[in-house]
Amino acid sequence: MxxxxxxxxxxxxxxxxxxxxxxxxxxxxxxxxxxxxxxxxxxxxxxxxxxxxxxxxxxxxxxxxxxxxxxxxxxxxxxxxxxxxxxxxxxxxxxxxxxxxxxxxxxxxxxxxxxxxxxxxxxxxxxxxxxxxxxxxxxxxxxxxxxGTRNFYSKTPINTVDDLKGKKFRVQAGPTNVKMMEAFGAAATPMSFGEVYSALQQGVIDGAENNELALTDQKHGEVCKYFSYDGHQMCxxxxxxxxxxxxxxxxxxxxxxxxxxxxxxxxxxxxxxxxxxEAKEQAKKMGVTFIDVDANAFREKVLPLHQQLLNENPAMKAMYDKASAFDASNNK
Missing domain, CATH: 3.40.190.170 (Bacterial extracellular solute-binding protein, family 7)
Structure with a gap:
């Protein structure tokens, strides 16, 4: 700007x-x-x-x-x-x-x-x-x-990571999100949050990724009837x-x-x-089906991306190392 x-x-x-x-x-x-x-x-x-x-x-x-x-x-x-x-x-x-x-x-x-x-x-x-x-x-x-955790929701079921292939998903702005979707085999469509509902309605995108509140507060559950818990991001x-x-x-x-x-x-x-x-119960009444997927299969697709992202963006390495160590120590 x-x-x-x-x-x-x-x-x-x-x-x-x-x-x-x-x-x-x-x-x-x-x-x-x-x-x-x-x-x-x-x-x-x-x-x-x-x-x-x-x-x-x-x-x-x-x-x-x-x-x-x-x-x-x-x-x-x-x-x-x-x-x-x-x-x-x-x-x-x-x-x-x-x-x-x-x-x-x-x-x-x-x-x-x-x-x-x-x-x-x-x-x-x-x-x-x-x-x-x-x-x-x-x-x-x-x-x-x-x-919360960011998960995929779409017009068609996402039962496995292969179900993402060839689909267009809205992501938040940022090159990391684009690379993530490419690793999943899908196409990333960055756009502002307020534009997502109409983009879903008009078929510009097949789905999006967010938490459960997007289904109810933004009414995305009126268009997308499948929400898959893969937990790919926590932002x-x-x-x-x-x-x-x-x-x-x-x-x-x-x-x-x-x-x-x-x-x-x-x-x-x-x-x-x-x-x-509350939102999950409300979304079910809207006709949304919640799917528990094998998150490890999704994780394996993108783990190689970690080193690539660190190589391209060394500015985040200190915080990455801190987060990784924190996560490991709290899993003991």
């Missing part, structure tokens, strides 16, 4: 949101995410808002903008870097084009269990290491939301903050927002696990 376009977007957002403020006015803190208001990400940010305003409501007015109302994550991330938006929930797959080490979470089958994944992404040392380039990146992760949604915003805060207020991110993280995890169970 050109600087001219970014500035134009920022000015438009500023106009919509109303940047005018007097010296006495509260500081407006804007939070953006792409999900609907019943989604765990939103519930997490409500906890964030309540925490900040209960502790320092005289100073901050926290406003949440759900459902991509400020735009797609890639665009909003640019606004975060400019401090036009202060916080954003964004998948690591959307960040890897800004900093290649975030691509580590797109490596298929990096973790062997969802429990190991959740412990890793909430480790303060991991978040600190991810944010080590924050001054250059313009944003810093303060917490993480779980997004967190990071709570990223504008580095410009953080750098202007007092130590006390910075800790306030860091603690708010932890509260958001806690609330989102709790809501996530409850919502997934």
């Amino acid at each position: 050109s600087i001219k376009k970014i500035l134009g977007t920022a000015l438009a957002v500023a106009s919509i949101l109303g940047f005018a403020a007097s010296a006495e006015a509260k500081t407006t803190v804007r939070i953006s995410h792409t999900q609907i208001e019943t989604h765990p990400d939103h519930i997490g940010f409500v906890a964030f808002k309540n925490f900040v305003e209960s502790k320092a409501g005289d100073k901050y007015d926290v406003r949440i903008f759900p459902n991509s109302s400020l735009g797609a994550n890639e665009k909003v991330l640019e606004l975060v870097k400019m401090n036009s938006v202060q916080f954003l929930s964004v998948s690591t797959a959307n960040i890897e084009s800004f900093n290649k080490k975030y691509a580590v979470f797109s490596v298929p089958f990096l973790f062997t269990s969802e429990s190991n994944f959740e412990k890793f992404i909430t480790d303060p040392e991991v978040l600190a290491e991810l944010g080590s380039d924050a001054q250059k990146d313009g944003f810093r992760p303060l917490g993480a939301f779980t997004a 967190p949604d990071l709570i990223v903050a504008s580095e410009k915003f953080l750098s202007k805060l007092s130590d006390e207020d910075r800790k306030l927002f860091e603690d708010a991110a932890k509260e958001a993280q806690k609330a989102e995890f709790e809501a996530w696990h409850k919502r997934i169970a």
Whole structure:
């Protein structure tokens, strides 16, 4: 995106949101995410808002903008870097084009269990290491939301890895996801989340890959009646903050927002696990069949890709080694 376009977007957002403020006015803190208001990400940010305003409501007015109302994550991330938006929930797959080490979470089958994944992404040392380039990146992760495991869903059953051959699947933007689908023998079609429903309806794609909430919250289960549990990826949604915003805060207020991110993280995890169970039952009522596949057969197809990805992107090796060691030690 050109600087001219970014500035134009920022000015438009500023106009919509109303940047005018007097010296006495509260500081407006804007939070953006792409999900609907019943989604765990939103519930997490409500906890964030309540925490900040209960502790320092005289100073901050926290406003949440759900459902991509400020735009797609890639665009909003640019606004975060400019401090036009202060916080954003964004998948690591959307960040890897800004900093290649975030691509580590797109490596298929990096973790062997969802429990190991959740412990890793909430480790303060991991978040600190991810944010080590924050001054250059313009944003810093303060917490993480779980997004569960990513699995395939489609119009036709995926019982084995061979059932992916020749099919077109939507993936999140990022070269790692394209390589993964090629390794599976399928064609990758990157597109924004909001475009997936119509693409499925119109036959532009045969399926997609995500968690169970995509079936219900985005109504993808109206078109795709088969959901196969292969668990090929576990990509967190990071709570990223504008580095410009953080750098202007007092130590006390910075800790306030860091603690708010932890509260958001806690609330989102709790809501996530409850919502997934509900979504699965809801999807069954929509006519979706859930299929347990041999995940090892899927894993074997893409394990050779690990070394290729590390060779092509050495920036993620330190985090890859850390994740691999963490996963191994927690399996003992």
